[in-house]
Amino acid sequence: MSDMIEEVxxxxxxxxxxxxxxxxxxxxxxxxxxxxxxxxxxxxxxLRGWARVAGSWDAIFxxxxxxxxxxxDELVTVVGDTAWVTLDENILQSAxxxxxxxxxxxxxxxxxxxxxxxxHWRMVxxxxxxxxxxx
Amino acid sequence: MSDMIEEVxxxxxxxxxxxxxxxxxxxxxxxxxxxxxxxxxxxxxxLRGWARVAGSWDAIFxxxxxxxxxxxDELVTVVGDTAWVTLDENILQSAxxxxxxxxxxxxxxxxxxxxxxxxHWRMVxxxxxxxxxxx
Numbered sequence: 001m002s003d004m005i006e007e008v009x010x011x012x013x014x015x016x017x018x019x020x021x022x023x024x025x026x027x028x029x030x031x032x033x034x035x036x037x038x039x040x041x042x043x044x045x046x047l048r049g050w051a052r053v054a055g056s057w058d059a060i061f062x063x064x065x066x067x068x069x070x071x072x073d074e075l076v077t078v079v080g081d082t083a084w085v086t087l088d089e090n091i092l093q094s095a096x097x098x099x100x101x102x103x104x105x106x107x108x109x110x111x112x113x114x115x116x117x118x119x120h121w122r123m124v125x126x127x128x129x130x131x132x133x134x135x
Numbered sequence: 136m137s138d139m140i141e142e143v144x145x146x147x148x149x150x151x152x153x154x155x156x157x158x159x160x161x162x163x164x165x166x167x168x169x170x171x172x173x174x175x176x177x178x179x180x181x182l183r184g185w186a187r188v189a190g191s192w193d194a195i196f197x198x199x200x201x202x203x204x205x206x207x208d209e210l211v212t213v214v215g216d217t218a219w220v221t222l223d224e225n226i227l228q229s230a231x232x233x234x235x236x237x238x239x240x241x242x243x244x245x246x247x248x249x250x251x252x253x254x255h256w257r258m259v260x261x262x263x264x265x266x267x268x269x270x
Contacts, residue, residue: 036212038221038243040264042264043264043265043266044266044267045223045266046208046221046223046241048208048210073181073183075173075183077171077259079215079247080216080217081214081215082214082215082217084245084260086183086260088180088181106175106181106262108175108245108260108262110219110243110245124212124219127241127262127264128264129175129178129262129263129264129265130178131178131179131180132178
């Protein structure tokens, strides 16, 4: 079990690394490319399927100059070939101006073991929401 | 597979029925009673564990006069003994005044098959977030 938790922890870390480096290829390697995947960015509507998910990351990366995540209260749970990670995202970012601003979101990330590559877990859900009155 | 999808769909329906009827006992029957469960209500911080989850429902039920959900774009995915449901919540509710107000949230609900009662699935994550500019 602890190996699996480590694998999922690594997959979750790769997700935030791709996000911080605004690297769409790295983000593509994190996700399962299927119709059943879902992303909900803070305040956004739910988007289904790899094409829409990829398009949203492309738009976010093009509009983000700098973004850094400090993850707190992270918990990984594995049940069979599925896992979910819950955590708080403490976010520092710049937009069009050079001003840095802080915000906080809370997130659930769901992963499924890749049947063709069993040591790797692919993201199937990322749902992040703003936490009121924080940041 | 379609039996399992039906079972998860029923568990998800029981969750919204408990919420609409503001019935804490029915809500208790929906959830797994463990430390690994998580609820994030729209705009709230993440709350972990059955005691905090139950406390949040109790607070919501005491402050809600009427609440009705119309669920749209619902998709159930089952992988082994875990399942997740993604959907949009179209919410009509009254608070302290008699005025009804509409809002929209998008949600991911994760369920795990009950090992002692295999036809039943218990909620382990409910993460709902407000959708900006809607409702």
